[in-house]
Amino acid sequence: MTRQDKAETPISRFATLTFERALPVSRGVAWQTWTAPAARAIWAAPTPSVVVEFLEADTRVGGREISLCKVDGQDDIRCECGWLEIDPEVRSVNYEGLSSKGEQMSTALVTADFAGDADSSHLAVTVQLSARSDDLEAGYRQGFEAGLAHLAAVAARTMVLQRIIKVPRSIVWKTWIDPEILPQWWGPNGFSCRTKRIDLRSGGEWVFDMIAPDGTVFPNHHQYSEIRPEDRIAYALLWGENGPKHADAWASFEDCDGGTKVTLGMVFSSEAEFREAKGFGAVELGMQTLGKLERMAQSR
Structure with a gap:
């Protein structure tokens, strides 16, 4: 398969993934940890072996966030996030696209819903995913599970x-x-x-x-x-x-x-x-x- 043929391969794998996380912090702190670029830059890397470099971040409706996910020995993965809906401390909706070496790997619609009070909160995330392979679905699931665990740890010291x-x-x-x-x-x-x-x-x-x-x-x-x-x-x-x-x-x-x-x-x-x-x-x-x-x- 030529590079051109590969680039034209349609995204044909679809999945809806759901994640939930109880957080020992107020809904306001949970929201800031989820949306503030400075906090996102801290918890976005799910493991110490992954380095996430933020190139652009504009957390408002119509704004976008661009980052590079780097792992030694592997090609960089470019993530572009665009914010479609922001209802402070209630809900955010964004699209997310992953690519590597200029080739689109996946697109997703990510919805985050927040509930809770001054002492604790609950975060529910739904990912509607279109991907080139089943491996990417597994990678998304693993990445979001690890990322939300990291987010919870960061929120606890925010x-x-x-x-x-x-x-x-x-x-x-x-x-x-x-x-x-x-x-x-x-x-x-x-x-x-x-x-x-x-x-x-x-x-x-x-x-x-x-x-x-x-x-x-x-x-x-x-x-x-x-x-x-x-x-x-x-x-x-x-x-x-x-x-x-x-x-x-x-x-x-x-x-x-x-x-x-x-x-x-x-x-x-x-x-x-x-x-x-x-x-x-x-x-x-x-x-x-x-x-x-x-x-x-x-x-x-």
């Missing part, structure tokens, strides 16, 4: 904070991204920042000390992997300059009744670090930080 700020998104964004303004409000009540260097761009960094009211110094290092104007910021949090990473974080900004809905998410490096952070009041301290952001934005 913290999500949200605040509605009654200021237009453009002003909130400028308050966050201005290197002169950010250090003035960042941190809980009573804390101050001492900046060593700051470069707020994709690939940039912020090296600074957080200084507590009692004078205790907490070295910090933020490494920015993505900054999309007035949309989202993704960054890694390190314990001090080039120190160990303790979380991957993101901030997103959405229009909300003339104001701005700000979401601050953090996937901690381990459940132990998540429990420690929650134990010393990270939720309350984080909400204080978002409160300072609001007051600063309102004053501009």
